[in-house]
Amino acid sequence: xxxxxxxxxxxxxxxxxxxxxxxxxxxxxxxxxxxxxxxxxxxxxxxxxxxxxxxxxxxxxxxxxxxxxxxxxxxxxxxxxxxxxxxxxxxxxxxxxxxxxxxxxxxxxxxxxxxxxxxxxxxxxxxxxxxxxxxxxxxxxxxxxxxxxxxxxxxxxxxxxxxxxxxxxxxxxxxxxxxxxxxxxxxxxxxxxxxxxxxxxxxxxxxxxxxxxxxxxxxxxxxxxxxxxxxxxxxxxxxxxxxxxxxxxxxxxxxxxxxxxxxxxxxxxxxxxxxxxxxxxxxxxxxxxxxxxxxxxxxxxxxxxxx
Amino acid sequence: xxxxxxxxxxxxxxxxxxxxxxxxxxxxxxxxxxxxxxxxxxxxxxxxxxxxxxxxxxxxxxxxxxxxxxxxxxxxxxxxxxxxxxxxxxxxxxxxxxxxxxxxxxxxxxxxxxxxxxxxxxxxxxxxxxxxxxxxxxxxxxxxxxxxxxxxxxxxxxxxxxxxxxxxxxxxxxxxxxxxxxxxxxxxxxxxxxxxxxxxxxxxxxxxxxxxxxxxxxxxxxxxxxxxxxxxxxxxxxxxxxxxxxxxxxxxxxxxxxxxxxxxxxxxxxxxxxxxxxxxxxxxxxxxxxxx
Ligand SMILES: Nc1nc2c(ncn2[C@@H]2O[C@H](COP(=O)(O)OP(=O)(O)OP(=O)(O)O)[C@@H](O)[C@H]2O)c(=O)[nH]1
Ligand SMILES: Nc1nc2c(ncn2[C@@H]2O[C@H](COP(=O)(O)OP(=O)(O)OP(=O)(O)O)[C@@H](O)[C@H]2O)c(=O)[nH]1
Ligand SMILES: [Mg+2]
Ligand SMILES: [Mg+2]
Numbered sequence: 039x040x041x042x043x044x045x046x047x048x049x050x051x052x053x054x055x056x057x058x059x060x061x062x063x064x065x066x067x068x069x070x071x072x073x074x075x076x077x078x079x080x081x082x083x084x085x086x087x088x089x090x091x092x093x094x095x096x097x098x099x100x101x102x103x104x105x106x107x108x109x110x111x112x113x114x115x116x117x118x119x120x121x122x123x124x125x126x127x128x129x130x131x132x133x134x135x136x137x138x139x140x141x142x143x144x145x146x147x148x149x150x151x152x153x154x155x156x157x158x159x160x161x162x163x164x165x166x167x168x169x170x171x172x173x174x175x176x177x178x179x180x181x182x183x184x185x186x187x188x189x190x191x192x193x194x195x196x197x198x199x200x201x202x203x204x205x206x207x208x209x210x211x212x213x214x215x216x217x218x219x220x221x222x223x224x225x226x227x228x229x230x231x232x233x234x235x236x237x238x239x240x241x242x243x244x245x246x247x248x249x250x251x252x253x254x255x256x257x258x259x260x261x262x263x264x265x266x267x268x269x270x271x272x273x274x275x276x277x278x279x280x281x282x283x284x285x286x287x288x289x290x291x292x293x294x295x296x297x298x299x300x301x302x303x304x305x306x307x308x309x310x311x312x313x314x315x316x317x318x319x320x321x322x323x324x325x326x327x328x329x330x331x332x333x334x335x336x337x338x339x340x341x342x343x344x345x
Numbered sequence: 346x347x348x349x350x351x352x353x354x355x356x357x358x359x360x361x362x363x364x365x366x367x368x369x370x371x372x373x374x375x376x377x378x379x380x381x382x383x384x385x386x387x388x389x390x391x392x393x394x395x396x397x398x399x400x401x402x403x404x405x406x407x408x409x410x411x412x413x414x415x416x417x418x419x420x421x422x423x424x425x426x427x428x429x430x431x432x433x434x435x436x437x438x439x440x441x442x443x444x445x446x447x448x449x450x451x452x453x454x455x456x457x458x459x460x461x462x463x464x465x466x467x468x469x470x471x472x473x474x475x476x477x478x479x480x481x482x483x484x485x486x487x488x489x490x491x492x493x494x495x496x497x498x499x500x501x502x503x504x505x506x507x508x509x510x511x512x513x514x515x516x517x518x519x520x521x522x523x524x525x526x527x528x529x530x531x532x533x534x535x536x537x538x539x540x541x542x543x544x545x546x547x548x549x550x551x552x553x554x555x556x557x558x559x560x561x562x563x564x565x566x567x568x569x570x571x572x573x574x575x576x577x578x579x580x581x582x583x584x585x586x587x588x589x590x591x592x593x594x595x596x597x598x599x600x601x602x603x604x605x606x607x608x609x610x611x612x613x614x615x616x617x618x619x620x621x622x623x624x625x626x627x628x629x630x631x632x633x634x635x636x637x
């Protein structure tokens with residue numbers, strides 16, 4: 039794969055450049071070609087890559103190479119800084135309402151990991167002393183309600199369901215009354231998977247949003263997503279104005295460039311990452327780790343970091 | 346729809362705006378391929394081939410270049426194309442594998458419905474004993490087309506379910522047995538070993554029977570699909586691909602790279618969540634859609 043060798047390639051590109059001095063445009067251009075390929079291999083959206091590269095170029099040309107680094111390492115450092123910056127601050131927290139219950143809604147494409155993540159989040163919040171209620175808002179997928187009930191049992195959190203005949207917005211509204219009555223201070227609403235171009239289902243999502251005004255609307259996105267991530271994130275964000283993103287299946291070996299794409303188009307923070315199928319495998323998001331991962335050079339970067 | 350239109354217009358506009366074939370034209374075509382998830386390597390290869398072809402054909406009209414590109418892509422897919430499932434014997438066995446959430450169980454529901462419609466007697470095996478609700482989900486799909494499902498309890502050994510299902514398929518004179526398996530990431534050694542164990546049972550019990558091992562890929566997936574295909578092929582000797590969720594805006598271009606590299610044909614595509622949302626894969630139509 040192209041990627042294994044980005045660090046090496048950059049070193050080679052710069053090997054001819056002996057003294058440390060300043061980076062000139064020609065050197066930077068050569069390096070940026072490698073970086074561009076690497077980002078594309080990592081599934082970062084084409085347009086996002088283009089913008090990113092031109093920004094890094096601007097910053098790198100004329101930059102004084104740090105005493106402790108080779109020019110190759112120096113460019114990698116700039117790239118990584120910019121990537122981390124673009125990925126935003128660590129914001130792995132939920133906006134709690136000062137008037138409970140706090141309402142959280144999950145949304146996303148089919149199979150992204152919404153139902154599983156509902157269970158994970160419930161478990162996490164329960165550990166923090168909350169009393170969550172899970173809400174079965176997917177009335178379409180075969181056995182979706184049953185799935186959430188099993189998940190609820192596993193994390194010992196009650197599940198509110200009205201079967202699959204009631205409209206999701208009504209289920210959501212009822213669930214809040216139920217939570218108020220039963221002392222649940224957090225309501226986590228599972229929704230059906232839907233395509234961002236499915237007008238009916240996107241309207242349904244908007245209806246739930248307007249019906250219960252969630253404090254936290256989270257887009258659940260599969261970290262293996264390719265170039266289309268930008269369309270998905272953009273449409274969901276335009277429809278319900280999300281508060282953040284949960285990136286799932288990061289326990290795989292995907293580079294996860296989609297993380298960068300969704301940040302670039304929505305400017306919303308990635309709050310958590312899913313690291314496995316088990317319900318305790320939800321972790322805080324670390325922008326710098328994600329940057330290293332997208333660049334495919336974790337060890338290399340930590341070495342540079344120490345330099 | 347809003348996001349779906351655009352690229353064709355763009356390509357045509359773009360091609361029209363060129364009076365001669367130059368680097369910019371190739372670069373724009375490159376962009377389209379990358380945006381369709383073909384990946385850098387495959388895209389570069391194909392664009393190089395395109396350059397050769399333009400030279401060979403002495404093409405001078407920029408408008409013709411897009412046609413040549415489509416030809417190249419179609420050829421790449423047709424080289425390995427084979428839309429048929431090998432289901433000669435009674436019973437035949439279809440194993441369905443893939444990473445989490447790609448559409449395995451749903452595709453099984455659709456394939457079973459299609460085969461039943463062709464007059465075949467079908468049986469399903471609930472080989473995903475791990476995921477919450479997976480068994481019920483498959484049972485609902487079975488009910489939708491009146492097809493029996495062999496299942497054990499959640500948490501039980503998947504190899505045992507598959508073993509039972511094979512025996513049932515034989516004794517009930519079923520034409521096709523389709524086995525669901527739990528979604529698993531290809532980089533999880535223990536889960537892949539577990540799958541290997543299931544396949545060992547199938548190999549042992551189904552000697553001489555027609556078999557398909559279908560890897561389900563989600564069209565939304567980017568470059569990771571190549572890695573998925575490689576490792577699933579090692580463990581389960583996949584004979585075909587099912588490309589799901591093509592009803593979205595993702596192009597699924599990654600299957601071009603996968604079939605080029607692994608020589609495995611795409612057999613079926615998923616275009617929705619309903620019983621009938623399954624189609625045979627046609628290279629030409631697929632390539633056309635890359636440019637839509
Ligand atoms: N390896 C891994 N698997 C995950 C993760 N999150 C979810 N999954 C798996 O992904 C598959 C789909 O998860 P679901 O929670 O059913 O996804 P969903 O978004 O609710 O799906 P729909 O309701 O059909 O749209 C299941 O097999 C989950 O076990 C994760 O972080 N890592
Ligand atoms: N739009 C669309 N959705 C699909 C398609 N195929 C499957 N889905 C949806 O994708 C989600 C996941 O499908 P499943 O069949 O449960 O996927 P799976 O691979 O069995 O998942 P696990 O068993 O959890 O690994 C469900 O919501 C399906 O309805 C398709 O072709 N188009
Ligand atoms: Mg779900
Ligand atoms: Mg399944």
